[in-house]
Amino acid sequence: MSARVLVTGAYRGIGSASALAFAGTGARLALADIRAPENTAEAAREKGAIEVLDLACDVSDANAVVAMGEAVRTAFGGLDVLVHCAGIIHEAPLLATPVADFDRVIAVNLRGSFLVGKTAIGLMAGTQEAPARVIMIASDMAYCGREIFSPYVASKHGVLGLVRSWAKEFAPRILVNAICPGPIDTEMLGAANMSAEWRARELAIPLARFGKPEEVAELAVFLAGAGGRYFTGQGLGINGGSVMP
Template structure:
C-alpha cells in the first residue's frame, strides 16, 4: 500500500454522499485521518453535522476538527446543492440558496481552514469543487453554473492570496454518478447529453476522488490556482 497519505490530516465537507464520501473513504484507505462535515448526520469516525452556510457552525466545526486531528493539512470542500430551473420559473429564494451553499459555504469553510492553518504556522492544501458546467454553461442551470464559476474565480484569488504556504486548486467534475445528478431518473435526452463526451459515459465518484488525492498529494506541489477538469473530455480548455 502507498504511504504518501499516511497520517495526513484531512477535512472533507459534503462527506455524507457522492464524491465527498468517496473522497473521505479513499483518503482513509490510504492511511489519512479524516474529519467529515455534512448537513446530514454521519455515523462514521470523526464527524460534524454542520450547515456550511452557518458562520458559527462552520467556525466551531473547523476549530474542533483542527483540535481533534492536531492540525489540518488538507481541506476538501465538496458540499453543494444543485438547482434545475428555467429563469422565468425560478423563485429567487431557490437561486439565493444555491449561491449561499455553493459559494458562501465554500468561502466560509475555506476562511476558517486558512485561519487554523495559519495559526499553526503551517501550510496546507485546499481543494474546492467547481463544475464543467461553469465553463460550458447550460440552459436552465444559471444559478448553479454561476455558483461554480464563482468557485473557479475564488480559487485563483486565494491561490494568489495564500501562496506559497497554502496551495488552492479545484476539481471541475463532469457528470458523475451521485444523488446530486440522479442519472437513472433523468429523461432519456438528458442522459444522452450527460454521456456525450469522448469517453461515452458519466464518471464514478471514485474517479473524481482520485483527482482530489492527486491535488492533495506531493505530485501537485507545483500547482496552485488551477481548476482541473475531470470530465471524460466533455470540456477541453
C-alpha cells in the same frame, strides 16, 4: 505524521468517495455534512483512517462552520488538507426560477465555499517545503455555461474565482485548486435533480459514460500529495471530454 484532512459533503457521492480514498492513506479525517456522515465515518475507519470525526454542519451557516472548525482544532490541532465537496444543484428555466431558489444555491455552493475555505485556511500552517492544500469541487459547467442551470453555473464560476484569488493570497504555504467534474454518477444526477433529457445530454461526450466518484477522489488524493506540489490556482477537469479548455 498522518495528514489531517477535512472533507465536506461526506455523506455520499464525491465527498464520501474522497473520504474513503484519504482513509486508505492513513489520514486523520474530519467528515462533515448537513447530517453527520456516520455511514462514511464507519467505512473510513475500516479503510484505515487513523482517527475519524463525523460532524453535522450546514455549510451556508456561518456559526455552524465556525463550530466545525473548532471541533477540528480541538481534535487535530490544525489542518493539512481541505476537500470541499458540499453542494446542491438546481435545474429550471430562468423565468421559472424563484429568487429563493437562486439564493439557496448561492448560499450553499458559493457562500458555503467561502465560509468553509476561510475556516479551513485559518487552521492551516503550511510551509513552502510542505504546503497545505485546499481542494474545492467546482464543475465543468463553470467553464461552458448551461441553459436552465444558471444559478448552479454562477455559483461554481464563483468558486473558481475564490480558488484563483486564494491561490495568489496564500502561496507558497497553501496550494489552492479546484476540481471541475463533468457528469459523475452520483445521486445529484438522479431523477430527483435532473430530467431524463439532461441526463442523456450528459452522456453525449467523447467517453460516452458517467465518471465515478472514486475517479474524482483519486484526483483529490493526487493534488494533496507529492505529485500536486506545483499546482495552484488551477481548475482541473475530470470530465470525459465534456469540456476541453
